Structures are given as structure tokens and as C-alpha cells.
Amino acid sequence: MNTPITTLTGLVLLCALAGVTAAASAGGTDARIERGRYLAVTSGCNDCHTPGYLQGDGNVPVDQWLTGNPVGFQGPWGTTYPANLRLSLSQMTEQQWLAKARSAMRPPMPWFNLREMSDDDLLALYAFVRSLKPVGTPAPAYAPPGQAVNTPYFDFTPKNLPMTAKVGK
Numbered sequence: 150m151n152t153p154i155t156t157l158t159g160l161v162l163l164c165a166l167a168g169v170t171a172a173a174s175a176g177g178t179d180a181r182i183e184r185g186r187y188l189a190v191t192s193g194c195n196d197c198h199t200p201g202y203l204q205g206d207g208n209v210p211v212d213q214w215l216t217g218n219p220v221g222f223q224g225p226w227g228t229t230y231p232a233n234l235r236l237s238l239s240q241m242t243e244q245q246w247l248a249k250a251r252s253a254m255r256p257p258m259p260w261f262n263l264r265e266m267s268d269d270d271l272l273a274l275y276a277f278v279r280s281l282k283p284v285g286t287p288a289p290a291y292a293p294p295g296q297a298v299n300t301p302y303f304d305f306t307p308k309n310l311p312m313t314a315k316v317g318k
């Protein structure tokens with residue numbers, strides 16, 4: 150029954166809930182960005198996507214993080230360059246990001262690690278990258294196997310590999 154007392158209790162509850170929700174979304178945004186920063190660092194995204202990060206023991210200011218790398222990785226797949234994620238993510242909706250993060254990419258991008266992240270973690274990463282300005286230039290274009298490149302690159306050609314992997318059946 151809707152007595153004045155229950156209505157009043159309901160109103161008080163509603164106000165309390167509204168207060169909690171407002172507090173959660175205000176704090177939640179910062180918390181989400183901070184979680185995204187933590188994930189970017191601990192999942193190794195900077196190692197490849199931030200210029201000089203590997204070579205400089207990770208001492209690169211945040212404003213240069215994930216701006217893409219002109220130093221390529223060359224292997225049997227050709228030569229790939231870690232993309233400028235600041236630009237890439239600035240052009241994606243959350244849904245497009247989730248789809249991209251779950252799709253195959255060329256080596257040595259550990260896309261299968263990204264694929265296993267929860268939606269929450271992926272969206273935290275997204276929020277963090279989008280909280281930084283979309284700056285820099287796109288990374289050099291992919292070069293297929295056998296195509297010479299003028300940029301610096303790491304040689305990722307496997308050598309003296311024991312034949313442990315089965316090829317075919």
C-alpha cells in the first residue's frame with residue numbers, strides 16, 4: 150500500500166541511491182582512467198607503442214605515451230610498426246574499439262593478450278588513451294616480406310629454432 154510513510158521511505162531511498170550513483174560516476178571516471186593507465190603500463194603497451202620506452206627503461210613522460218613507433222619489427226611477416234594509438238583510438242567508438250581489440254593483428258603485436266581482456270579493462274584502456282590528446286603522426290605503413298625499408302627496425306627473424314612446433318599434420 151502507498152501510505153505516506155512508504156512513499157517517504159521510498160523518496161529517501163531514491164535520494165540516497167541518486168547520491169551514490171552520482172558519486173560513483175564522478176569518481177568512476179577518474180578511477181577508470183587510472184585503471185587504464187595501470188593496464189597500459191603493466192600490459193606492456195608502451196614497450197612497443199611508445200618511442201624510446203624500451204631503450205630508456207620506461208622513463209618517458211606520459212604525454213608521449215602510445216604515440217606510435219617509427220622503429221619497426223622485421224620478421225617472416227614483413228615489417229610492422231606499432232601504431233599511434235592516440236590517433237587510432239580517437240577515431241573509434243567504444244564498440245569499434247572492443248571489436249578491434251578482439252581481432253587478429255600482425256606480429257609482434259600480442260593481439261591474443263588483448264583479446265582475453267575483459268570489456269571493463271578494455272574500456273578502461275580506451276578511457277585512458279582518450280584522456281590523452283590525439284597527437285603525433287601515424288606510424289610508417291606496413292611493408293610486406295621482401296620489401297626493403299629505410300626506417301630503423303628490430304630484426305625479429307627466428308634463428309636456430311629447435312623444430313618443436315608442428316607444421317601441418
Ligand code: HEC
Pocket residue numbers: 189192193194195196197198222229230231232234237249250254255256257258259263274291
Ligand atoms: C611487442 C610489441 C607490441 C606490444 C607489446 C603491443 N603492441 Fe600493439 N601493435 C604492435 C605492432 C607492430 C602493431 C602493428 C600491427 C600491424 O601492422 O598489423 C600493433 C598494432 C596495434 C593496434 C592496431 C592499431 C590500428 O590502428 O590498427 C592496436 C589497437 C594495438 N596495437 C594495441 C595495443 C595495446 C592496447 C597493447 C598493450 C596491451 C599493445 N598494443 C602492445 C606491437 C605491439
